[in-house]
Amino acid sequence: MWLHQQHNVRDIKLLNLLLKSPEPHARIAAQAVQHHWFNADPAVAAIGPEIVHQDKTQKSGILSDTKDLTTIRIATVVEKMKYDTPELTVKAGKKIKLIFANPEFMPHNIVLVNPGKLDAIAIQATTLGANGFAVGFVLESKEILWASKLLDHGKEETIEFTAPKKPGDYPYVCTFPGHHLLMRGVFRVE
Numbered sequence: 001m002w003l004h005q006q007h008n009v010r011d012i013k014l015l016n017l018l019l020k021s022p023e024p025h026a027r028i029a030a031q032a033v034q035h036h037w038f039n040a041d042p043a044v045a046a047i048g049p050e051i052v053h054q055d056k057t058q059k060s061g062i063l064s065d066t067k068d069l070t071t072i073r074i075a076t077v078v079e080k081m082k083y084d085t086p087e088l089t090v091k092a093g094k095k096i097k098l099i100f101a102n103p104e105f106m107p108h109n110i111v112l113v114n115p116g117k118l119d120a121i122a123i124q125a126t127t128l129g130a131n132g133f134a135v136g137f138v139l140e141s142k143e144i145l146w147a148s149k150l151l152d153h154g155k156e157e158t159i160e161f162t163a164p165k166k167p168g169d170y171p172y173v174c175t176f177p178g179h180h181l182l183m184r185g186v187f188r189v190e
């Protein structure tokens with residue numbers, strides 16, 4: 001259905017099927033597409049009430065940096081399949097508090113992986129199919145440093161971790177099927 005949505009081809013039969021899905025995440029996803037197809041049309045949206053504004057007052061990136069703790073925030077961008085923070089630089093071995101926020105309509109996660117492992121991990125997640133919802137599209141792997149939950153629209157999660165001791169470019173990615181090509185960033189450890 002996301003494929004249909006990306007090409008703006010409305011498949012009402014498929015939409016109605018998913019709106020009745022026993023899987024709650026699938027229903028939420030279908031409601032998001034329904035919103036895009038029937039309420040987010042520019043002519044309709046111009047009227048006003050259906051527009052959902054991104055909260056511009058919420059800053060992302062490095063929020064604070066003390067000797068003991070670096071606090072960062074990464075959010076999704078509404079109606080764009082991407083994170084608002086494409087890269088961040090932190091000190092090796094530093095304690096990090098990450099706030100991950102999803103104001104976007106689709107469910108998204110954020111997974112930090114070892115250098116060079118982004119595509120392998122993301123592709124592995126797509127093999128889960130519908131079973132992926134049960135594990136938030138995250139498979140156990142030694143290449144994964146941590147993973148958020150699969151967050152629905154409007155949710156956020158705080159993740160505390162220690163930055164890797166080994167410097168390098170650690171990618172972060174959304175492993176929801178089809179998202180990893182655009183929904184990625186780099187956590188640079190120095």
Ligand SMILES: [Cu+2]
Nearest residue numbers: 108174176179
């Ligand atoms: Cu995503």
